[in-house]
Amino acid sequence: MNPSSNSLIVLSDKTVTPFCRELDRLQEAVPGGFKVSDAGYDSWLREILDPNSTTRQQTDATLAFVLSPRVLELPDIESRVPEIIAALDGLRPARTVLFSLLGHDPRGASPLLNGVARAVLAFRINTLLADASASRPWLRLIDHPGLHVQSGLAALHDHRFEASAQMYYSPGGQKRLADLWHRVLRALRTVPAKVLVVDLDNTMWRGILGEDGADGIQMGADAAGWPHRRLQQDLLKLKDQGIVLAIASKNNREETLELLATHPDCLLRPGDFAATEIHWEPKSVSIRRISETLGLGLDSFVFLDDSEFERTEVQQALPQVRTMSFPADSMGLVDLLFTETAFDTFAVTGEDRKRSDSYAAEVQRNQLRDAATSADDFFRSLQLSLSVFRLTETHLQRVHQLVNKTNQFNLTTERLSEIEVRERLQNPAWLNLGLRVSDLLGDSGFTGVLFVNCSDPRSWVVENFLLSCRVIGRTVENAVVSLLAREAANAGASSLAFRFIANARNAVACQFVEHSGLAPDSKGEIWSLQLPLLAGALPAHFVDVKYVGDQ
Amino acid sequence: MTAAIEDLPEIIAKALHVAPAQVTSTLRMGDIPEWDSVAHLGLVVDIESAYGVAFSAEEIMDLTSVKAFSDRLARAR
Numbered sequence: 202m203n204p205s206s207n208s209l210i211v212l213s214d215k216t217v218t219p220f221c222r223e224l225d226r227l228q229e230a231v232p233g234g235f236k237v238s239d240a241g242y243d244s245w246l247r248e249i250l251d252p253n254s255t256t257r258q259q260t261d262a263t264l265a266f267v268l269s270p271r272v273l274e275l276p277d278i279e280s281r282v283p284e285i286i287a288a289l290d291g292l293r294p295a296r297t298v299l300f301s302l303l304g305h306d307p308r309g310a311s312p313l314l315n316g317v318a319r320a321v322l323a324f325r326i327n328t329l330l331a332d333a334s335a336s337r338p339w340l341r342l343i344d345h346p347g348l349h350v351q352s353g354l355a356a357l358h359d360h361r362f363e364a365s366a367q368m369y370y371s372p373g374g375q376k377r378l379a380d381l382w383h384r385v386l387r388a389l390r391t392v393p394a395k396v397l398v399v400d401l402d403n404t405m406w407r408g409i410l411g412e413d414g415a416d417g418i419q420m421g422a423d424a425a426g427w428p429h430r431r432l433q434q435d436l437l438k439l440k441d442q443g444i445v446l447a448i449a450s451k452n453n454r455e456e457t458l459e460l461l462a463t464h465p466d467c468l469l470r471p472g473d474f475a476a477t478e479i480h481w482e483p484k485s486v487s488i489r490r491i492s493e494t495l496g497l498g499l500d501s502f503v504f505l506d507d508s509e510f511e512r513t514e515v516q517q518a519l520p521q522v523r524t525m526s527f528p529a530d531s532m533g534l535v536d537l538l539f540t541e542t543a544f545d546t547f548a549v550t551g552e553d554r555k556r557s558d559s560y561a562a563e564v565q566r567n568q569l570r571d572a573a574t575s576a577d578d579f580f581r582s583l584q585l586s587l588s589v590f591r592l593t594e595t596h597l598q599r600v601h602q603l604v605n606k607t608n609q610f611n612l613t614t615e616r617l618s619e620i621e622v623r624e625r626l627q628n629p630a631w632l633n634l635g636l637r638v639s640d641l642l643g644d645s646g647f648t649g650v651l652f653v654n655c656s657d658p659r660s661w662v663v664e665n666f667l668l669s670c671r672v673i674g675r676t677v678e679n680a681v682v683s684l685l686a687r688e689a690a691n692a693g694a695s696s697l698a699f700r701f702i703a704n705a706r707n708a709v710a711c712q713f714v715e716h717s718g719l720a721p722d723s724k725g726e727i728w729s730l731q732l733p734l735l736a737g738a739l740p741a742h743f744v745d746v747k748y749v750g751d752q
Numbered sequence: 753m754t755a756a757i758e759d760l761p762e763i764i765a766k767a768l769h770v771a772p773a774q775v776t777s778t779l780r781m782g783d784i785p786e787w788d789s790v791a792h793l794g795l796v797v798d799i800e801s802a803y804g805v806a807f808s809a810e811e812i813m814d815l816t817s818v819k820a821f822s823d824r825l826a827r828a829r
Contacts (some may be wrong), residue, residue, distance in 0.1 A: 216790075218790040219790055219791075219793065219794055222790070222791075226769075360809075361807075361809040361812060362793055362812075364809045365793075365794055365812055366789070366790070366811050366814055368793070371797065372793045372794040372796075372797045373797055435779070
């Protein structure tokens with residue numbers, strides 16, 4: 202990543218210096234945190250519309266538009282929104298832009314009339330921004346109106362400070378604003394957790410199945426069950442955004458699964474969980490087993506349980522798992538996942554939405570594997586299919602995500618910023634390919650990336666090759682090498698090389714280079730094939746490969 | 753329960769993120785880089801909440817020394 206790319210320029214319509222200082226202080230405590238600078242009072246329009254502004258010249262900075270409700274009082278503000286978006290579109294190189302949605306301040310003359318007019322104006326501008334953001338992965342919106350509702354304007358604004366210092370947000374309000382933006386910046390820099398392991402008794406529902414029975418536990422819309430019902434709704438939301446749900450519960454398995462499948466008030470069903478560990482073994486054992494079943498590292502796990510005993514046991518045995526604190530009053534469950542930052546993310550791709558189901562399919566695959574008489578037999582029974590397509594800028598978001606999330610099968614584990622990914626995708630001397638894998642149990646989606654540097658047409662260099670852990674170990678990687686060798690040979694290349702950088706996490710990639718018919722250089726950093734290939738030079742695969750080119 | 757006048761230097765030090773020893777009875781805004789016109793506003797808010805008082809907009813601009821604050825707070829007692 203660009204070493205200076207951790208700079209953040211705050212642009213505002215009002216004085217937000219206390220906000221900038223507080224945010225900078227919070228970021229300073231975070232490794233790789235942003236260095237926050239303040240473009241000054243009423244800087245936002247000038248800095249973005251003036252082609253020679255200092256902000257526009259700082260090409261590596263992330264921009265943060267921290268706007269107050271006073272923006273709604275500017276003449277013609279609604280008609281200027283497209284102009285502002287066009288100016289952001291024109292930034293070269295493109296950079297990440299964080300833009301606050303506008304909250305409205307209803308106070309003023311004729312509130313019954315003007316309050317409504319301002320609310321509608323804010324809504325219209327926010328809609329324009331949301332539409333713009335939907336097609337611009339670099340443009341992220343920040344929910345200022347949500348903060349206004351949560352805190353109340355009285356806690357955010359104070360006339361005295363607007364009078365004396367042109368501050369819309371009071372010093373206290375700027376602290377709250379800084380907390381919100383700190384959470385936003387954290388989400389830009391960290392990979393969200395992937396798995397949430399939940400307990401059942403007194404977590405998913407009120408009561409204990411083994412003592413209160415199926416009729417005695419509560420998760421309905423009534424008082425005692427309600428917070429648990431809200432939690433279940435939140436869990437379904439997380440599942441929709443790609444968080445894998447799993448159960449670790451001390452109960453009788455058959456009885457519990459029966460209840461999950463049939464209880465009229467239960468919103469989550471057995472099929473919503475990629476793994477169900479329901480027995481009397483320690484929960485740390487359950488979580489470890491889920492991690493092995495799903496092939497996901499424990500550091501991407503979050504654990505939720507009402508029992509302090511269970512939480513302590515997991516915390517001590519598996520410190521890399523994030524154990525959530527549990528509210529003393531069950532009503533706290535309603536806000537639990539609102540305050541939890543482990544799952545914070547800005548973008549949810551189609552692959553994210555399918556992830557939970559695809560892990561459930563993976564569990565079935567493992568059962569097929571156990572039943573098969575040989576490995577070849579198993580691979581054949583899967584009816585694997587790989588389609589390979591050229592990457593374009595439309596794939597930017599998913600490519601960026603794969604590059605930065607994939608650990609095990611990632612030949613270099615080099616991380617790239619969104620801007621660096623975009624530069625690669627735009628480079629005509631490179632062949633950048635996406636991989637889509639499916640089998641009889643489902644479509645794993647866009648789960649692999651190849652960056653091939655073809656600047657020297659005689660020797661192609663794979664700068665990186667990565668595959669999501671969901672699709673490795675099914676000979677897909679061998680099929681990729683065969684395809685690429687064929688394409689390179691057809692293009693007249695005499696060698697195909699793969700860059701490889703070993704590290705603590707990509708042992709799977711290491712196994713791949715060692716067992717793929719590739720020959721290493723003296724340092725083990727370049728692994729290559731001479732072309733054209735001799736028969737039998739590459740390991741077998743059982744994949745129906747389609748090269749679809751542009752998609 | 754509001755703070756005592758004697759706690760004022762400590763409250764100021766905390767608000768400005770400086771060591772308590774730096775907050776002498778003669779300290780004025782501008783004497784140290786940490787107490788500039790922006791930090792001053794945060795300081796005002798912290799003193800208001802510690803002592804349960806509210807300063808007017810004019811006072812906020814005038815109360816720019818440790819002594820000015822302590823005199824004003826003594827009058828409020």
